Amino acid sequence: MTTILLSMVILTWFAEIDSQKCVYRDPCICRFDHSAGSINFGVEGGVIDLHRISDDGNPLFLDPRDSGEQIYEYSPCRAYPCPTVKDSSLCLTTKNTKQVLDLGDLKDMTFNTTANKTTEKLHTSMNYKAIGSNITSIVHLICGETNEFRFEKMTSGYNYEFTLYSPCVCVDGCLAPGISAGSIIIILFFCSLLLYFGIGCLYKKVVSGATGQEIVPNDKFWFSLPGLVKDGYIFFISPCLGDRAEYRVYDRL
Template sequence: MENHTKFRLSQFVRIGVLFLLFPLFHLVRCDGLGAVCTKVNSCECEFTDGSGVISLKTIASTNGPRFPYTKSSTPTDHYFYAYNPCNSFSDTYCQDVAACQRSEDGKEFFDVGDQESATFDDLGTTLTYASGGETPRSTIVSLICEISATTPVLEVIGEESQGSGKYKFNLRSNCACKNGCLGGGISAGSVLCILFSVGVILYLVIGILFLKFVRGSEGKEVIPNFEFWKDFPLLVKDGVLFLASGCKSDSNNYEQI
């Protein structure tokens, strides 16, 4: 009966450790794996795991296009393109657009995307705009994260293929990085990481000082709960195996303990 009680207690300890650690592991993920960047507005998306935001606000112009008319780098595309994230712009050629296409002589021009239609892909690496005209046209902006690119650079690729009505830009900027242009903002996961680290340090420092100078402990005995932390990796391992088995125990386990 005593062995049975010890076994049950050890299993509860292992499960408890897992339940304490699981929320922490879930919240402090820094790589954003599995997270989706959902649209907040026409130039911002936020990752569903709370790890950060992609924001182009600081590079947007409020007076005309941030990126003025530039000729396409595609030899078969002879048009020029202007683009502005976040805010619509109007000029001689287009009205209330995110991107505009015009011919070299200015006799032809087309709306190739408006702000209201802006959509992000799940990874926050592509921003797509659609035009409101009768002929379907769209602009696809690849957001290329470059921490050193504090001055954004727009590469105008031009029409994806002749007659496709799809136009491609590459935007290189630190603002294309997660939290790249938020003035050093800290995500919820980062805050939890900091709090957890500070808590562990305080726990160890205060515990060691108390055990050494109040209780007079020496050697490994000055480490708070030394026996628990020595067995901690095994507790986690056994807890995982126990949960994986559907919380069922083998009667042989009682004999092993």
């Protein structure tokens, strides 16, 4: 009975972890969707978006080996073809033999997420397959302050592992800046002001037959406003003016 309960707990744990996936949106975007009953890692609704670091179709990252013989080229968001593979995203070029090897195709890419129960953190990687071969590549995404691409290791002659460091692999790290609440308020204020004067002037012109400055709605208030502002300013700074003439027009409190 104890074994059955333990198995159920383990299966439930893995089911909860599995629900915390960064769901594929396109080859450079995934979103951590909220799932009922899932463990909260603080990333629900968050997005990983690499479009801000790769948009021109050229290989964004180069990782030459110490010997200079091998160069790994990576373009995460747009295919940068190896000579014989138009949809390649990862390429290996060996200089001395001039051999070019496709390590992963843009159309055969998936996001994979694993969880660390101890640290309560998620790790996301981009997994690629090369069409027409057994080659697979894993690009581990590590949140960092600068963009850097590294080859890590090769296993079994077919499996390659890389690490991509970038602010854009942080959750919500490279989202396009949105409009702030203050900006929205300012936009609404000036739109309201424009409507106020536009409709008010049209109404007084058509209905009242007003001309000149009388066409402005509440014209007496608006044309006296600069003088009121000036008087208020002088009154505000009057303690600093001493016995200047402008100050003497007000009664001391």
